[in-house]
Amino acid sequence: MRTILAQSATPTPDPGVDVDPSARITEGTEDVLRSVTEQIPQILLAIVVVVLFVLLGRLVAMLVRKALSSTTDRSESFLDVMSRLARGAVLFVGILIALVIAVPSVDLAAVIGGLGISSVAIGFAFKDILQNTLAGLLLLFRQPFEIGDQIEVAGHTGTVEAITIRETRLKTYDGQRILIPNSDVYSSSVRVQTAYDVVRSVVAVGVDYDADLERAKQVALDAVQGVEGVESDPAPQTLYTQLGTSTIDFDVRYWSSSRQADIRTVQDRVVVALTNALNEAGIAMPADVIELDARASFSDAVTRSRQDQTG
Missing domain, CATH: 2.30.30.60 (SH3 type barrels.)
Structure with missing residues (x-):
């Protein structure tokens, strides 16, 4: 009877009270380590899959570049971009497969759907980058x-x-x-500028009003035709354009290589050849004439200035 009373008097532990927190932490840690240990083979396999798809992506990029270069005349930049896109697509597929292997419980359809939803937000956040990429x-x-x-x-x-x-x-x-x-x-x-092999350049020339206009044109034309770098087809032209203040102006039109350095080099030669040819032919190229209108007030001011200096 006393034994029964003693047993009934012993307090029973309350299951809702955490008697030993360290024991529960230890038990949780062991569960995590056990779970990670069990998934190590899957994680290693996923890493191997990613590495294989990286190598496969490089192979695909090389094949895409080779195929495009042999079938099209696209630029080197086009080949680089297309090969990178192909490699990125292969790597993306490899990452999805590795994710499924490492975490079998993952819902691949949900992941893809989440990417679709998040891509909208990413599109708004990186609007300029995506716009430049598409362009x-x-x-x-x-x-x-x-x-x-x-x-x-x-x-x-x-x-x-x-x-x-x-x-x-x-x-x-x-x-x-x-x-x-x-x-x-x-x-x-x-x-x-270099869409075509040759481009036209123009040099403006002004000759004196007393000059023989047809002779001036012919002298200029002969000079330009002998310049290195000036194309013979289309042939150079000389056309009068306007009556200037002190000269009658005409354009010397000629064609040369469309490269910027060639344009400047040939233009330098043309200007030198025109100047020498016209000077040798005795054809004047006067500067603009400036007329001064000496009104009475101007004359009086000059006179007073001279008087002040002498006085």
Whole structure:
């Protein structure tokens, strides 16, 4: 009887009270380590899958570049971008497969759906970047100009060095690099100076009113035709344009290589040849005549100034 009373008097532990917190922490840690240990083979396999898809992406990029270069005459920038996109697509698929292997409980459809929803937010956050990327792809597909072309766009002139996903790189004629966002290039007017092999240049010449106009034209034409770098087809032209203050002006039109350095070099030769030829022919090229109207007030002022100096 006493034994029964003693047993009934012993307090029973309350299951809602945490008797030993350290024991529960230890037990939780052991569960986590056990779970991680069980998933190590899956994690290693996922890493191997990612590595394999990285190598596969490089192989696909190389094959895409080779296929495009053999079937099209696209620029080097186009080949670079297309090969990178192919490699990125392969790597993306590999990451999704590795995610499923490492975490089998993941719902792949939910992940893809989440990416679709988040892409809308990303699109708003990175609007300019996406706009430049799309414009870059359109420029690469349309190819309004190529690497090495000399263009003028958005107030800048220079030689195209590269067309990337984000920007178009120009090297200016004085050796500077300009990065222009593709969206600005795509939405602006572009002047492609080297779209054709030759371009026309004009040098204005003014001769004296007393000069033999036809002879002056012929002398200028003969001089230009003998200049190195001036194309014979189309042939140079000389056309009178206007009656100036002290000269009768005409344009000397000629064609030369469309490269900027060639244009400037040939222009220098043409100016020298024209000046020498006209001087040797005795054809004057007077400067503008300035007439001074000496009114009475001006004469009085000069007279007073002289009197002040002598007085």
